[in-house]
Amino acid sequence: MDLNKHLQKNKSGEVIVTGGPISIMIPRSYEKYKRLNITDEIDTLAMFEITIDNETKEFFLPASIIMKPSVVQYVTTEGQDYVSATFDKGDIFIKNTRVVKNGYIAYIIFSEYIEKGQIPRYLNYNNLAFIFDTIQRITGCKLPAEHATFEMIYAHLSRDQHQLSTPYRLTPMTTPPKFLKLKDVPHAATSTTAKLVGSYLKDSIINNTVNAADDVSDIEELLRH
Numbered sequence: 001m002d003l004n005k006h007l008q009k010n011k012s013g014e015v016i017v018t019g020g021p022i023s024i025m026i027p028r029s030y031e032k033y034k035r036l037n038i039t040d041e042i043d044t045l046a047m048f049e050i051t052i053d054n055e056t057k058e059f060f061l062p063a064s065i066i067m068k069p070s071v072v073q074y075v076t077t078e079g080q081d082y083v084s085a086t087f088d089k090g091d092i093f094i095k096n097t098r099v100v101k102n103g104y105i106a107y108i109i110f111s112e113y114i115e116k117g118q119i120p121r122y123l124n125y126n127n128l129a130f131i132f133d134t135i136q137r138i139t140g141c142k143l144p145a146e147h148a149t150f151e152m153i154y155a156h157l158s159r160d161q162h163q164l165s166t167p168y169r170l171t172p173m174t175t176p177p178k179f180l181k182l183k184d185v186p187h188a189a190t191s192t193t194a195k196l197v198g199s200y201l202k203d204s205i206i207n208n209t210v211n212a213a214d215d216v217s218d219i220e221e222l223l224r225h
Contacts, residue, residue: 015093020087022087022093024050024069025077027082027118028081033108036083041095042068043065043066044064045064045105047061047062058120058127060131061138062105062134063100064102069086070088070091071085071086080118103141105139105141106136114153115182117180125173132145161176
C-alpha cells in the first residue's frame with residue numbers, strides 16, 4: 001500500500017485525499033481517554049486500521065490528528081466498537097501535519113494493549129515488539145525499559161488461540177494469536193506458585209487443577225526447601 005498515491009499535502013499543510021475512497025476503523029476505546037471526539041470533524045489518535053483498494057493495513061502514528069471524512073458511522077466488529085470513516089476525493093485526511101508531542105499516549109497504549117490485552121486486529125505479532133520504539137520517538141516520552149523488555153512481554157502474553165497455556169511462538173504461527181491481558185493471572189502466570197499468590201485466587205485454583213504445570217520453577221524449588 002502506497003499512501004503517497006492517494007494522499008497529497010497542500011500549501012496550507014493539509015493532507016488531502018487525491019484518490020479515494022479511503023476507509024478507516026478507529027477503536028472507540030480511545031473515547032475513555034478523551035482521545036476521540038466527533039463533531040463535524042474527527043479529533044483522534046492516529047492509530048487505526050486503513051483500507052485502500054481492498055488492501056487493509058495499520059496506520060500507526062502515536063499523535064492526535066483532526067480529520068474531515070465524508071461519512072462517519074459507529075460499527076461493532078468481532079466484539080469491538082469502532083468509528084468507521086470514509087474519505088472521498090478532496091476530503092481532508094489530516095488537517096494539520098504539525099503534531100504536539102504527548103507522552104500520555106504511551107500510557108494509553110500500555111493500558112489498552114498490555115494491561116487490557118486489547119490489541120487492534122490490524123497489528124500482527126511481528127509488529128508488536130516495535131510499537132514502543134515508535135511511541136518514544138514521536139511522543140518524546142522516555143520509558144525506563146529496553147526494547148527487549150517489550151519483546152518479552154508480548155511474547156509471553158501471546159498464546160495459541162485454542163490452548164492458552166501454549167505460547168504463540170511455540171506454535172506453527174499460521175493463525176492469529178490470542179493476546180492475554182497482563183492481569184489474566186490464571187493464564188498469564190506459568191508456575192503454580194505465581195498463580196496462587198496472584199489475584200483472582202478462585203480462578204487460579206481452577207486453572208491449576210485443570211492445567212497443571214509441567215515444570216517446577218526455580219523459586220518453587222527454593223520455597224520447598
